[in-house]
Amino acid sequence: MNVLEVEIKQAGYTEKKEAINNINFSIKRGEMAGLIGPNGAGKSTIIKAILGLLPEIAGKVQFVGQNRNFAYIPEQPVLYEELTLWEHLELAAAVYGIERNIFLDKGEKLLNIFRLQEVKHHFPATFSKGMQQKVMIVIGLIIEPEIYIIDEPFVGLDPRAIMEFLRFLNEERIRGAGILISTHQLDIAERICDTIILIADGQLVAQGKLDEIRRECHLPGASLFDCFNFILEKQS
Template sequence: MNVLSVDIRNAGYEESKPVIRDVSFSVKAGELVGLIGPNGAGKSTTIKSLLGLLRHVDGTIVFEGEYKRYAYVPEQPVLYEYMTLWEHLQLAAAAYGLDEQTFLRRAELMLDRFRLTEERHRLPTGFSKGMQQKMMLIIGFLLQPDIYVVDEPFVGLDPRATRDFLELLEAERRRGAGVLMCTHVLDTAERICDRFILINGGSVVAQGTMEEVRAQAGCETDALLTDCFYALT
């Protein structure tokens, strides 16, 4: 079952000036799909189109699944200057419509998992980049949605936090959540993703499993994702 279906004919920031064209793909329940491409290829425009942040989108984007809910984890943390970590979590829970008991249980578990329990009453504006990124991951995991849209999640995370994130993501996939992950960390992407969407010049240049991407890139059967990336972009 698909939890996200995308068929974008064209999209951009100005009318009649498309940045991306013919971007079509899907994400199934429990599947991790990597959105890969060089800077300026159209990955951010694709994500903004999914999230309804662009006015000029010609196409169809459907969030499916049991609840038709998604969680977005941005590359750059979104912080409110005078709100503590705990207040950020409370605000997210209110926006998601979580009941208090569910919020408290999930929030406590996530704070403990990412070792931020002692920081709950501090202002995240004073946190390190890695701690701010952990907060954004916690907010995403609070919802337990049908699909996660995650943009460069490894930026600033230390190895232990990266492991925690991947373990939680795997647990969510077992629950049935799909994941669309945009990342430049290609060795990790190759290891954890089920399928890949490679974008270059505003269009999809290859997609599928690692074997299918190798074939589309004209690479050897043992080529790495990095090799395919260079061949296609």
């Protein structure tokens, strides 16, 4: 069963209406898909299109799960200066109607795991980029949505935080959540993603399981990095 269906003929900004073209893919329950591409390829534009943030779009994006709810974890954390870390979590719990006892238990657990317990009553606006990213991750995990949309989540995270985050994403996948993750960390994407969506010059140039992409590239046993370079060189 799909939880997200994307069919974009073209989309972009007022000054560039066709930043992306012919982007078609879907995310199933329990599937983790890696959105891969070089800088400027259109990955962030695709995410904005999915979130309904583009002024120009022809096509459709549908959240088709039972509850049609999602969590967005951006590359640049978006936080309220006047709210403490704990108040951010309480706000998310209130918006999504999470029961108080469930929220308290999971909130405390996540803060301990991501080593944020000591600053729970501090203002995240004063945190480092890595700590702010952890706050966004914790908020997303508390929500337990049907689909996660994640943009470059590993920037600024220390190795332990990356390990814990990946562990939680795997648990969420087992729970049945769909996950779309945009990242430049090809080694991580190769290890954790069920499918790969490769974008170049605003277009979808390859998608499928890594073995399928290897066959398309005629590179049996190649790494995602090697396939990535092969496809980009072929496009140029």
